[in-house]
Amino acid sequence: GESVGLHLPTLSVQEGDNSIINCAYSNSASDYFIWYKQESGKGPQFIIDIRSNMDKRQGQRVTVLLNKTVKHLSLQIAATQPGDSAVYFCAENPQSFGAGTRLTVKP
Amino acid sequence: EAGVAQSPRYKIIEKRQSVAFWCNPISGHATLYWYQQILGQGPKLLIQFQNNGVVDDSQLPKDRFSAERLKGVDSTLKIQPAKLEDSAVYLCASSLARGSRNTEAFFGQGTRLTVV
Numbered sequence: 001g002e003s004v005g006l007h008l009p010t011l012s013v014q015e016g017d018n019s020i021i022n023c024a025y026s027n028s029a030s031d032y033f034i035w036y037k038q039e040s041g042k043g044p045q046f047i048i049d050i051r052s053n054m055d056k057r058q059g060q061r062v063t064v065l066l067n068k069t070v071k072h073l074s075l076q077i078a079a080t081q082p083g084d085s086a087v088y089f090c091a092e093n094p095q096s097f098g099a100g101t102r103l104t105v106k107p
Numbered sequence: 108e109a110g111v112a113q114s115p116r117y118k119i120i121e122k123r124q125s126v127a128f129w130c131n132p133i134s135g136h137a138t139l140y141w142y143q144q145i146l147g148q149g150p151k152l153l154i155q156f157q158n159n160g161v162v163d164d165s166q167l168p169k170d171r172f173s174a175e176r177l178k179g180v181d182s183t184l185k186i187q188p189a190k191l192e193d194s195a196v197y198l199c200a201s202s203l204a205r206g207s208r209n210t211e212a213f214f215g216q217g218t219r220l221t222v223v
Contacts, residue, residue, distance in 0.1 A: 032209045043215050097151070
């Protein structure tokens with residue numbers, strides 16, 4: 001079936017650097033995407049979302065880019081902090097999650 | 108605003124036993140989801156309710172799993188009988204979504220189930 005997947009399972013960055021987490025999706029009819037952050041022992045926490053009529057959306061220190069031509073999403077985190085260390089998931093609607101990318105921020 | 112409440116936080120049972128999980132969604136949220144999250148994987152949707160009706164239960168192993176959402180508010184997820192491979196975190200989430208327009212889901216802390 002259709003699914004959302006991630007390019008890299010782990011990402012390690014230095015504190016203060018920018019982070020980019022990528023996600024591919026296969027359903028060209030998908031119209032809503034969400035990025036979640038999950039810390040150990042907690043449920044996923046909403047970060048930012050984007051609908052298919054947009055190609056970019058910005059939040060506080062985060063930006064999501066959507067490229068419908070190649071069915072690709074990315075999450076950019078500016079000035080990454082130790083508190084950003086977590087597993088990040090992209091989701092196609094709330095119904096379909098990818099495997100996740102573990103982000104580790106080195107002080 | 109109170110978040111999604113789940114109980115218990117942890118449960119250990121022997122295989123072939125039964126177990127039930129409870130979820131209280133955010134007030135006013137029409138849509139409720141149950142997910143299974145196996146260690147190292149993303150959450151997998153088990154069932155989605157809108158009010159007290161089932162929208163999607165295509166990935167629910169119906170021979171052993173059941174769920175209900177009486178009165179369109181609280182929900183319970185039951186496993187009977189449990190297998191070793193059911194060991195996972197069971198997450199409940201809710202959203203304002205009505206009809207076909209999706210919105211973000213808000214998650215509870217989950218119930219960690221260990222089947223021994």
